[in-house]
Amino acid sequence: MATPIRYAVDLDDRTQHLVRIRLHVPADLAPGGRIVLPVWTPGSYVVRNYVHHVQWITATDADGHDLALELDTLTSWRLPADARGEVTVDYELYANELTVRTNHVDDHHALLIPAATFCYVEGGEDRPHEVHLPAPAGERVFSLLPPGASDDTYVAEHRDHLVDSAFEVGDHPFVDHEVAGVPHRFVWSGHGGRPDLDALAGEIEAIAGAAIELFDGELPIETYTFLCTGWDQGGGGLEHRDGSVLQIPVRAFQDPDLLARFQSLIAHEYLHLWNVKRLVPAALVRPDYEHPTRSQSLWVAEGWTAYYDELLPLRAGVWTVRRFLDTLRDTHQRVVGDTPGVGLQPLRRASMEAWTKHYVRDENSPNVMTDYYGHGALVAGELDLRLRAADPEGDGLDEVFRLLWSRHAYHEAGYTEADVLDAVATIGGDDLAALVETRVATPVAPQLEDAVAAVGLTFTEQEGPVPPWLGATTQDADTGVTITSVLRDGPAWTAGVTGGDRLVAVDGRTVARGELTAVLLTHEAGDLVELAVTRGPRLLRLPVTLGAPRPGRRLEAVSQPTPAQQGAFRRWTSRPHDEVRS
Ligand SMILES: [Zn+2]
Missing domain, CATH: 2.60.40.3650 (Immunoglobulin-like)
Known part of the structure; x- marks a missing residue:
């Protein structure tokens, strides 16, 4: 040897x-x-x-x-x-x-x-x-x-x-437990944070149970270990063959919204033990560690995983229906509303250009690229809902995933995009496979507006006052507001505002941290106002015509859900349709 x-x-x-x-x-x-x-x-x-x-x-x-x-x-x-x-x-x-x-x-x-x-x-x-x-x-x-x-x-x-x-390595708290008879370990190496490890083990078991059900009861591992670290901020995860590395802000255990994101991260990395680690995109079967390896399939490898990382905590009873629907709505708003790059970069190309676009972000990124995680998740969601519309008694995208798993798991050639489209065609027919090809090959947004009817949902406009539109994403700074990105062809773009500018005042009124919405609400669409911004050493005064308000939306129950819609909702989420209203 x-x-x-x-x-x-x-x-x-x-x-x-x-x-x-x-x-x-x-x-x-x-x-x-x-x-x-x-x-x-x-x-x-x-x-x-x-x-x-x-x-x-x-x-x-x-x-x-x-x-x-x-x-x-x-x-x-x-x-x-x-x-x-x-x-x-x-x-x-x-x-x-x-x-x-x-x-x-x-x-x-x-x-x-x-x-x-x-x-x-x-x-x-x-x-x-x-x-x-x-x-x-x-x-x-x-x-x-x-x-x-x-x-x-x-x-x-x-x-x-x-x-x-x-x-x-360290003197770290950890918890050992079993899922379906397989030893699991969660290790916490963050500073402080006081996680309730027993409660966490229970949530992991529930999420893992939902994942195992998705793949027809198979848990293809002998052990699984989460190595979770924490810092004052930041986060993310990286899948490994028999475990994953996670990072979260240490305050996540005391913050319900951060904790929910953490639960979703757990689901995401755990799903990778099937999708990516054993059902492997062809390009990633034998990685070349000296050169970039491009894959066309990250919209499946990451996008579908991102879709299920929110669905599984719901099916597991770890998330409420409302949290799930609001998170789906937020992803939809971010991808369809705040990413002009959706109209420029097709999803397949986003996957191929991960090396030069997705992982190399700057203030102009939303204008030139789409996110194969969020965008891929919405394409998965649209496909899932259209499959359920066609067959309310069926299991939607779960069936496609199972078919891909049964055909291509452990395959030495991995799977290709053609294999994915073929599985879609087998379960949902050629028209649906053609629709997915269009969603992936051309720069278009997924269409969820009519698709959500399959499970008795509808998009409604959020009530309450809505400020005129500036066409920029912003972030509260220590003092004031930073313009993070300026959306192409929006009001701020036309006025010459740039991502990275610090917004100082609107029409002579200073804008303090957390105040931008309140300041904009004192104006109306069509108003010409002067933005004062600092850009490095420069102070600029930029006249901008405010755009029409863009009310936020909610995913709500349709007024009279049919038994077929209620049944499809339950098969989709493992929860009764009534919970949409609670
Ligand atoms: Zn991932």
């Missing part, structure tokens, strides 16, 4: 954010061997400068002699052609960026993301990869990998398995 690739991790200087890695290169791979640090991690589609954090790197032969290690590409090194015996490569990483895709070590913990941490040895990708990582005194190591035969060792089947298995 080929010698495994072995690593040892040294956290002695973690207070200074330093991690040292010793990589043992087997003798047969050493002569002229290439040592490679990935440039991206699957699930996060942008080229990351992980190599920036390599402080130094050296190589030594079996006799302890230094070897010359030549820089090969920007992110790889080459051993001498005459290297003999096992070679040791040592390197040090600076790790002070807390996200789910980057390393963070300090006096409190160590979160190690394998793509950013472990150089691989070209030619050794298919061998077992072993990581020696002893826990510091009083702490423990939480690994997504199974333990090896020797102490403090964790073993991956091959390189891709290692890249798919993060580590967390």
Whole structure:
């Protein structure tokens, strides 16, 4: 059997954010061997400068002699052609960026993301990869990998398995529980926050139960581990083969809205254990860690996951019907109302351009791109509702998902967009598959307005006063209001306002934090007002003609839902239609 690739991790200087890695290169791979640090991690589609954090790197032969290690590409090194015996490569990483895709070590913990941490040895990708990582005194190591035969060792089947298995180290609270007889663990490495871990385990069980039901009772894992960290702000998740890394604001456990988003994040990453990790888009089956790998199917891989990450907490009884409908409404408003880029970038192209658009945002992004998460979720929602309209006794998109799973899970070629459209056609007919193709291939918004009737819902206008429209998204700053984005061809755009401007006053009246709506309500559509904004060192006065109000909307029950609509609603949400009104 080929010698495994072995690593040892040294956290002695973690207070200074330093991690040292010793990589043992087997003798047969050493002569002229290439040592490679990935440039991206699957699930996060942008080229990351992980190599920036390599402080130094050296190589030594079996006799302890230094070897010359030549820089090969920007992110790889080459051993001498005459290297003999096992070679040791040592390197040090600076790790002070807390996200789910980057390393963070300090006096409190160590979160190690394998793509950013472990150089691989070209030619050794298919061998077992072993990581020696002893826990510091009083702490423990939480690994997504199974333990090896020797102490403090964790073993991956091959390189891709290692890249798919993060580590967390520390004296962290955690809870062990079972879902469908399978061991699950939730680890909390945030500072404080006081999570109720038993309550959380109950919610995870309920959400996982709804996910298992979606996939016909199959739970295709032997263990599952959530590694959840927290900071003062920020958030996100990254799926792994047998677990996930989550990040939330530490105050989430005390804030009902943040907690609901966290529950949705749990559902999202958990769903990935089916959709993406075992039902894999063709382009992502064998990732090339040195180059961007583009997939056309992120509107399914992420969009459908984003749709179900709100539906599953509802089906699980963790969310109320009202929270679900309001969240769906918000996504609809954001994608259809506040993203002019929907009319420019088709959903399929958004998937292909994830590397250059989605993950590289600026103030102009809403004008030029659409979000394959939210937009993809709405296409999934429209498809689901049209399937349910055609067959109120059916299971809508659940059936398509199950069919895709039964046809393509674990397939070495993964699945393609054509496979998805074929599954839609099998369940819903060619016309519906053609509609989905149009939604994906052309720059159009999904149409939910009539589709929601299938489950006895309708969009209504929110009551109460609505201010005239400025055509900009804003964010409260410490003092005042920041214009985050200016929507193309809207009033602010025409007036020359730019994303990033600080709004100081409207018609001579200063705008304090939280005051913009109240200030705008003193004006009417068609009014010509003067905006005072600061832009770097400049103060500009920009006349703007305010646009017609855009009332917010709500998803409400139709006045007389038919038994078919009520039945379809229950099959869709696992909840009675009456709860729409409560
Ligand atoms: Zn995702």
